[in-house]
Amino acid sequence: MSKRWAVAAIVFAIVAGPLVLRATHNASQNEGIAWPLQSTTPAGNTPAGNTPAGNTPAGNTPAGNTPAGNTNVAPPLGSSTGKDSKPTPTSAQPNVAITPRTRTTVPDPNETIADRRPDIRVDTTLVLIPVAVTDPQARFVTGLDKENFKLFEDKVEQEVTQFSSEDAPLSVGIVFDTSGSMGAKLQRSRQAVAQFMKTANPQDEFFLVEFNDRPELVVGFTTETEEIQNRLTFTQARGRTALLDGVYLSMNQMKKAHNPRKAILIISDGGDNSSRYTETEVKNAVREADVQIYAIGIFEPIGRRDHTVEEYNGPGLLSELSEQTGGRHFTVDNLAELPDVAAKIGIELRNQYVLGYSPKNTSRDGKYRRVQVKLVKTTGLPQLRAMFRTGYYAPTQ
Secondary structure (H helix, E strand, C coil): CHHHHHHHHHHHHHHHCCCCEECCCCHHHHHCCCCCCEECCCHHHCCCCCCCCCCCCCCCCCHHHCCCCCCCCCCCCCCCCCCCCCCCCCCCCCCCCCCCCCCCCCCCCCCCHHHHCCCCCCCCCCEEEEEEEECCCCCECCCCCHHHEEEEECCEEECCCEEECCCCCEEEEEEEECCHHHHHHHHHHHHHHHHHHCCCCCCCEEEEEEECCCEEEEEEEECCHHHHHHHHHCCCCCCCCCHHHHHHHHHHHHHHCCCCEEEEEEEECCCCCCCCCCHHHHHHHHHHCCCEEEEEEECCCCCCCCCCHHHHHHHHHHHHHHHCCCCCEEEECCHHHHHHHHHHHHHHHHCCEEEEECCCCCCCCCCEEEEEEEECCCCCCCCCEEEECCEEECCCC
């Protein structure tokens, strides 16, 4: 009971007794805060409306800091409980340790493992050599294996690392002669193109270059064979023969091909007499391109007296252009045979072997490398003949 009377006496003394507040005129004035210098008004004698709320903001002395009945709470800084009391020293601020959070990068849901790996560059060269094999009756031989072939580059045997005999999609350029001398031969030549197109696959693509005084790209790459045949329907024969320029233009167009296997079919009746490019320039361009050239030469009988020098040289020129690429040159004397020859070329392109190898000579010197393919003698088969691309230019970088 004595403790309860003691607590009650203390509370009565605090409420009834005068409260003296002193505020030290300190640096708070620099912050724009006005503090009263002295107040001796008893707490109970001051009406609530006599002291503006702005002088002692509610936020300065939170109610929770001095709960009723708690006499052990230290008074605010600068205040005193008596006339001779000294200010209570400020307690030391606690040390606060702030640990920064590591920001985790949110991965892109569309990103693959390859996207996060550093770039890796591998320099290698893969040479592909198309090979057509025929028997003594010029019939195509299929069903051979990789072991039936030996491949050499500059007389050094190479290891065949890739071997294929499937009918892969082709990119084909039709180089069509429309010079004046083709007048009576145009109809059969159109039929030859139509027969050649019948051997095409849906994935094959074609373009058409016509040439007389100069070459012209009439139809760019397309999978619609009817488009090329329709354009040939309105072709007229006139002018001279820029055969070499037509081949050169087709080589440039072939750089836009989408298929790995590429071929050009030339249909012409004579030599060149109107080109700006020389024979040497075109032959070099053919060597640099990975393109097979097939040619159908529609030549007049040699006994005619009105043959020009270019017409005499025509068969030899077409043979040189085609054979160094692994293609062939067909001479047609009878126009009725023209469509059948074109169909035969289409079938040959569908029955080829493709040999792939990485050269043992890894020098990137840009020099011409000669290639040779030999057939291994197989018991039960006659002497076979292989037709292939005879070389290529090494890369320079």
